Amino acid sequence: MSLFVKYYNTMYTNSLGDDLILDRLSKACKPGDEFLDLCCGSGRVLVCPLKHGIKAVGIDSDLEMLTEAQNYLSGFNNLNFELIQADALDLNFIERFKVITCVGHCMSFFRGKEAITQLLKGVYKSMVPGGLFFIESYVPGNPKTGYHRKLTFNTNKGELTSTLNVSETRDESNGFLIKVFTYDIELGDKKEQEVYNVCEVGLEPIIEIARNIGFKVDGVFGDSNATVPFDEKAETQSLMLSK
Numbered sequence: 001m002s003l004f005v006k007y008y009n010t011m012y013t014n015s016l017g018d019d020l021i022l023d024r025l026s027k028a029c030k031p032g033d034e035f036l037d038l039c040c041g042s043g044r045v046l047v048c049p050l051k052h053g054i055k056a057v058g059i060d061s062d063l064e065m066l067t068e069a070q071n072y073l074s075g076f077n078n079l080n081f082e083l084i085q086a087d088a089l090d091l092n093f094i095e096r097f098k099v100i101t102c103v104g105h106c107m108s109f110f111r112g113k114e115a116i117t118q119l120l121k122g123v124y125k126s127m128v129p130g131g132l133f134f135i136e137s138y139v140p141g142n143p144k145t146g147y148h149r150k151l152t153f154n155t156n157k158g159e160l161t162s163t164l165n166v167s168e169t170r171d172e173s174n175g176f177l178i179k180v181f182t183y184d185i186e187l188g189d190k191k192e193q194e195v196y197n198v199c200e201v202g203l204e205p206i207i208e209i210a211r212n213i214g215f216k217v218d219g220v221f222g223d224s225n226a227t228v229p230f231d232e233k234a235e236t237q238s239l240m241l242s243k
Contacts (some may be wrong), residue, residue, distance in 0.1 A: 002185075003187055004183060007153070007160055008044070010155060012044060012104070013030070018225055020227065021053075021134060021136075021225045022049075023048055023120070024226075025132060025134060026049045027158050028099060029052065029054045029098045031053070032232070033098035033128075034054070034055045034095040035056050035098065035100075036058075037100075037101050038056050038100065038119075040058025040059060040066075040083070041069065042065050042072055043069030045058075045104070050076055054083070056080070056081045057081065059088055059091075060083075061085065061087050062085075066085055073142075088110075089115060091119075091126050095126070098128055098131050100123050100133045101133075105153075107108055107137040107206075108198035108200065112174065115170075132242050134188075134238065135238060138236060138237070140202050143166050143235075144166070145167055148163070150162070151163075157188065161185070161186045163183070167180045177200055179199075182195050203220060215241040215242065217239070217240045220237070221238040222237060223236055
């Protein structure tokens, strides 16, 4: 298992800054409701609904991430969770979930109108009437090319460092601008590199597609916790949709 996967929750549980909205969304659920996180990775988001006694379901295409999620979530008292290896574009549920989330900037993995439309149609079909869908991502242009960040974490194996460098390229097949996130991870004498290619996502086309499908727009925000109205200074954007 890679260092990035094994220590993902160590690196990002407190740094992504979405704990308030996850708490609010979990409290919106009643006994018997279910909470779905798309691109769940190693299970960070699922902890909150589990703490509130809500069944938590995670979908991810990465088996290694799901294996770590199984290990991580098994350490909590509430074991009412389900992990599914699947592509988020292939949702096949019928009115099952009260809350669905796509956070940690994961909306940036869905490129172009066709993919976003397919995703939103699947989400809409999967939500119960009155259900909520929360999206969070970087505002286009952020983080800026050349962005550099180094963080240090204490683990039971010693000091872990994670260095992020951001560059950009162009997808020649469709012309999309792609942000390249390169993570250099070090723990003792072990060094690894993880690279993610993500697409810039604006909320306006998502909102237009969502309304055409039948969603209601409950709010557009300029932070990860849906507490600050969106403005031109925002670096992070979020969107609350309901059915």
